[in-house]
Amino acid sequence: MISKVAVKNMGLVSSGRRKSGHATRRIAPAANGISKSSGEVDTCEQNSQSRQSFNMTEVIRNDKGVTKSRWAFWSSKFRYYRKGHDNDHRVKFLTKSQRQNVVRSWEKVPNKRALGEEIYIQIFMHKPMLKSLFPFRTVPVDQLRNNALFTRQAAIFADFIDCVVGYLAIDNANLIMELSERVGVNHALMTSVNFDPEWWVLFANSVLDCIRQYCEPQFICLPISRHITRKIMIAWRILLKEVVDRMSEAFIQRRELDIRQENNCDPNAQQLVESAMKQNHAEDDDLNNPNLEIFDVQL
Incomplete structure (x- = not known):
């Protein structure tokens, strides 16, 4: 007859130290002899996929149907802000x-x-x-x-x-x-x-x-x-x-x-402006004329 201590050591009876409500993890076989739980295997695969997707270009990432890692979005936003694309509204004439x-x-x-x-x-x-x-x-x-x-x-x-x-x-x-x-x-x-x-x-x-x-x-x-x-x-x-x-x-x-x-509404405004400009040019030519007499200059 098998004693109760032997049954407990064989794992047929749950230990009192184990928390209730938590299911035991299934052990996944490994080729190298090291066993990992299924949760650890899924986490490693997700991390490797996120690292690979982060290094991909946008075209390859869309073809494979993957996205960037969790923090890649924020790092890209910080790079966007550092370039100044979203800082055009800021006050630059004061510190x-x-x-x-x-x-x-x-x-x-x-x-x-x-x-x-x-x-x-x-x-x-x-x-x-x-x-x-x-x-x-x-x-x-x-x-x-x-x-x-x-x-x-x-x-x-x-x-x-x-x-x-x-x-x-x-x-x-x-x-x-x-x-x-x-x-x-x-x-x-x-x-x-x-x-x-x-x-x-x-x-x-x-x-x-x-x-x-x-x-x-x-x-x-x-x-x-x-x-x-x-x-x-x-x-x-x-x-x-x-x-x-x-x-x-x-x-x-x-x-x-x-x-x-x-000026555009008044048809005679353009002619008045042109005549005034011609008169100003004529006065400038007279002032630049070296043959002016003394009585031509109005004091």
Whole structure:
């Protein structure tokens, strides 16, 4: 009679240490005498197939019906990003630290619309003739803060700066340029006011003067604070220069387009332009003529 210990050693009775619910793995025979479980054999075959498919070209991979390995997709995406194919929208005229400086300094402004009012008042104090461009031209400067039209205009300007900084925070230069172009075109379409794009430079300088007080860090010694403030102001100056340049470019292009359309609509405009050009050439020839008398020159 076979004892219970012998039966247990022969494997006919399951050991108490074996976990319940797990089936025993079948042993697959191997030619070299080393046995492997079926799960290990399948894993090795999948790994070898993925390594082979990763080294294949796209045509051979499609013919064999295999795909790249699990991580090959992400590595190809990283190579795609490194080449810059998907980075065309990023801000290239500012570094990452400069973008952060602009965004953080703008976040420190407690009341952005009040800052817009301060910017306009500073501009009107330095150049009073610009006030005549707005409907609140008759309101004294010291009473502008109580005028609804003025506060609305200041809010529009503050919201424009806020949008630019917001697009800068998400590192999207295309949105910044599109917004700047729309503003430039809108100013070019104004027929009641003879707007000069050079005035945007005054607004940019006023923004720099008013934002400076929010760029200085607190609880830092004065030399370091001045150094940090100067770095932040350089970043703001670069940003505003790009915005003003794009607005001015869009403004000039729109005005030139309107002039060409007016010339095409007027049949006599081309003749007037040609006659004016001939007259200018004739005057240039007279000025270049060495035989001019003294009475021919009008002082």
